[in-house]
Structure formats: C-alpha cells, structure tokens
Amino acid sequence: MTDIPSPAPPLPVRIAGTGSYVPERVMSNAELEKIVDTSDDWITSRTGIKERRIARANEFTSHMAAKAGQRALEQAEIDPADVDLIIVATITPDTLTPATACYVQQHLGCLKSVAFDVSAACSGFLYALELARHSIGAGAFRNALIIGAEKLSSFVNWSDRNTCVLFGDGAGAAVITPSLNGGGRVLSSQLGTDGAQAELLNIPGGGSSCPITIENAPQQLATLAMQGREVFKHAVNAMKRASIEAISAAGLTSQDIKLLIPHQANLRIIDAIVERLEIAKEDVFINLHKYGNTSAAAVAIALDEAHREGRMERGDKILLVAFGAGLTWASAVIEW
Numbered sequence: 001m002t003d004i005p006s007p008a009p010p011l012p013v014r015i016a017g018t019g020s021y022v023p024e025r026v027m028s029n030a031e032l033e034k035i036v037d038t039s040d041d042w043i044t045s046r047t048g049i050k051e052r053r054i055a056r057a058n059e060f061t062s063h064m065a066a067k068a069g070q071r072a073l074e075q076a077e078i079d080p081a082d083v084d085l086i087i088v089a090t091i092t093p094d095t096l097t098p099a100t101a102c103y104v105q106q107h108l109g110c111l112k113s114v115a116f117d118v119s120a121a122c123s124g125f126l127y128a129l130e131l132a133r134h135s136i137g138a139g140a141f142r143n144a145l146i147i148g149a150e151k152l153s154s155f156v157n158w159s160d161r162n163t164c165v166l167f168g169d170g171a172g173a174a175v176i177t178p179s180l181n182g183g184g185r186v187l188s189s190q191l192g193t194d195g196a197q198a199e200l201l202n203i204p205g206g207g208s209s210c211p212i213t214i215e216n217a218p219q220q221l222a223t224l225a226m227q228g229r230e231v232f233k234h235a236v237n238a239m240k241r242a243s244i245e246a247i248s249a250a251g252l253t254s255q256d257i258k259l260l261i262p263h264q265a266n267l268r269i270i271d272a273i274v275e276r277l278e279i280a281k282e283d284v285f286i287n288l289h290k291y292g293n294t295s296a297a298a299v300a301i302a303l304d305e306a307h308r309e310g311r312m313e314r315g316d317k318i319l320l321v322a323f324g325a326g327l328t329w330a331s332a333v334i335e336w
C-alpha cells in the first residue's frame with residue numbers, strides 16, 4: 001500500500017483590514033419589556049445584554065455585509081476590483097438562493113470575485129477565515145473578503161421571550177491576503193461540528209423538510225428555536241476545548257494570549273471560559289451589552305471594534321473563539 005503524503009501546510013496569510021457595520025436603530029431592554037413578559041433585570045443578569053440593533057425593513061443582510069466589507073477594504077487599501085474571493089457567513093441570507101455573497105459582490109463592485117455563503121451559524125466567520133486561509137495559502141486566490149452578517153430580527157419569534165431578547169443585527173468583515181510581512185498573521189485555526197445535537201438550536205421551518213404553508217404559518221416555524229440550558233453547557237465546553245487546541249497548535253500557552261475575542265452570546269458563558277482558560281478578565285473583549293448575539297457577525301464586529309479601539313498591538317497574540325448551531329465551534333490564533 002502506498003502512503004498518501006500529508007498535505008503541505010498552507011502558506012501564511014494575514015488579516016489586512018477589518019470593518020463592521022451595525023444598524024442605527026437601538027432596541028433597549030426597556031422596549032422589550034413592552035413586547036414580552038421580561039425585564040431589564042432578567043436580561044442583564046442572565047445574559048449581560050442591555051440593547052441590540054435592529055435593521056430597517058428595507059435593509060437586508062447583504063446591505064450590512066457590504067458596508068462592513070467596504071470599511072475592511074478601505075482599511076486594507078485594496079480596490080474592490082482586486083478582490084477575487086468573497087465568503088459571507090450567515091444564517092439569515094437575503095434569499096435562500098442565490099447566496100448573499102452574490103448580492104454583496106454587486107453592491108461592492110468586486111466583479112472579478114468568486115462569491116458564496118457558508119452556513120455555520122455563530123461559528124461562520126471563523127469557518128470563512130479557515131476557508132480563505134487555505135484557499136489563499138494554496139495559491140488559488142489572492143485577496144479574500146470574509147464577512148459575518150446577520151439580520152436575525154427577521155428570524156426571531158417576537159412573542160417568545162426565551163429567544164427574542166437575545167439576538168440583534170449587524171455585520172463584520174476582514175480582508176485576508178498572503179502574509180508578506182505585516183501583522184495580523186493567522187497562526188492556527190481549529191473547526192468542529194456535532195450534527196447529533198442539531199435539534200438544540202435551529203430554525204425548524206422554511207427549508208425543504210418543513211416548507212411554510214398557509215396551514216402552519218401561525219406556528220412561526222421559520223424562527224429561531226433553542227434549548228438554552230443545554231446549548232449553554234455545550235458552548236462552555238466546546239469553546240474551552242477549541243481555545244486550548246488553537247493555542248497549542250500555535251505553539252503557545254494561554255498565558256501568551258493578550259486579547260480574547262469570544263462569541264458574544266452570554267456574559268456568563270464568556271466568564272466561564274475565561275475562568276477555565278485562566279485569562280485575565282481585562283484581556284477579554286466584550287461588546288454584547290450593545291449588540292446582543294449577532295451570530296456569525298459577533299466575532300467579526302468585535303474584532304473590528306477591538307482593532308479600531310487600539311486594543312491590539314503589533315505582535316500581540318489574539319485568540320478568537322466561537323460556538324453556534326450545528327452544533328459548530330471554531331477558534332483561531334492571530335499574531336497582530
């Protein structure tokens with residue numbers, strides 16, 4: 001039997017620019033108190049969320065994605081015409097087909113690019129990072145625009161207090177290029193999936209297994225359904241494991257991490273991971289009080305805000321980690 005040679009590691013890539021966009025409209029916890037049986041006190045103490053952004057009716061996932069993408073391209077000083085790959089991570093696409101990335105290509109004028117979506121829920125942005133890393137590392141593409149974008153307000157049951165208080169809209173983006181010299185180099189990345197737990201967090205209706213009909217329309221099946229407590233436990237364990245794997249694959253220990261940028265779903269989940277990884281609380285970037293859980297956009301928006309707020313200095317090791325429906329999880333270590 002001939003041994004199959006192991007694949008060559010991808011050539012190094014870097015994050016050359018970041019961008020984000022959130023809609024103007026702020027929905028506070030006080031406003032939600034008027035819609036469902038909840039309270040600012042419950043939402044704040046159980047999740048850490050104070051407010052979230054809600055897109056206008058005529059503002060779609062692709063519009064938010066394009067705005068975040070444009071800001072990332074401006075920062076990277078890359079012309080839209082030179083982008084050859086666009087990957088949009090989303091579970092709230094403009095349409096089931098074509099991909100939201102196709103609309104983004106048009107909005108931005110990246111007319112020479114290949115464009116498609118990935119569906120990995122809250123882990124989607126880091127899945128897109130890994131795809132871009134290997135595609136560029138293998139020499140197939142040169143300038144990738146990866147975007148996490150969600151209009152979750154269109155897929156939330158506004159009469160279900162278990163879920164509607166948690167989510168918000170927004171988009172974050174990064175430009176990935178070959179790493180010639182600059183900072184932002186991706187040192188390691190880990191992905192994981194457990195399809196056996198798919199029922200814990202899903203949008204049960206609107207797909208081929210359960211099309212929306214006149215008869216089932218009142219059940220609002222095309223909205224997010226979640227077994228919160230179960231998802232919570234999986235989130236803590238999977239993000240801890242994924243973090244340790246990415247740190248170790250980069251040849252580092254958690255003491256080397258200067259900033260942790262975790263998925264922004266619940267402050268209690270973040271606290272549990274931070275405690276288990278023994279990372280100092282001040283070394284963790286948190287913005288979920290402003291935006292709630294924006295799924296695939298969350299890590300991407302946080303990365304851009306951390307960057308623009310000067311939280312990362314050249315040479316710092318940054319850990320990104322996410323967890324979501326699927327179940328899926330993902331992590332990456334970046335040398336800024």
Ligand code: UT7
Nearest residue numbers: 038039042046122161162165228229231232235265266324
């Ligand atoms: O982004 C993808 C990954 N998603 C996550 O990581 C989310 C993971 N899960 C969570 O963050 C938490 O489980 C939730 C925030 C969703 C819920 O917090 P919890 O502490 O697990 O609450 P629970 O579901 O155990 O519910 C506790 C109580 C229940 O009442 P009873 O049965 O004890 O009387 C709920 O009905 O809180 C009640 N409750 C609420 N009360 C006021 C649930 N939602 C609300 C609400 N306002 N919005």
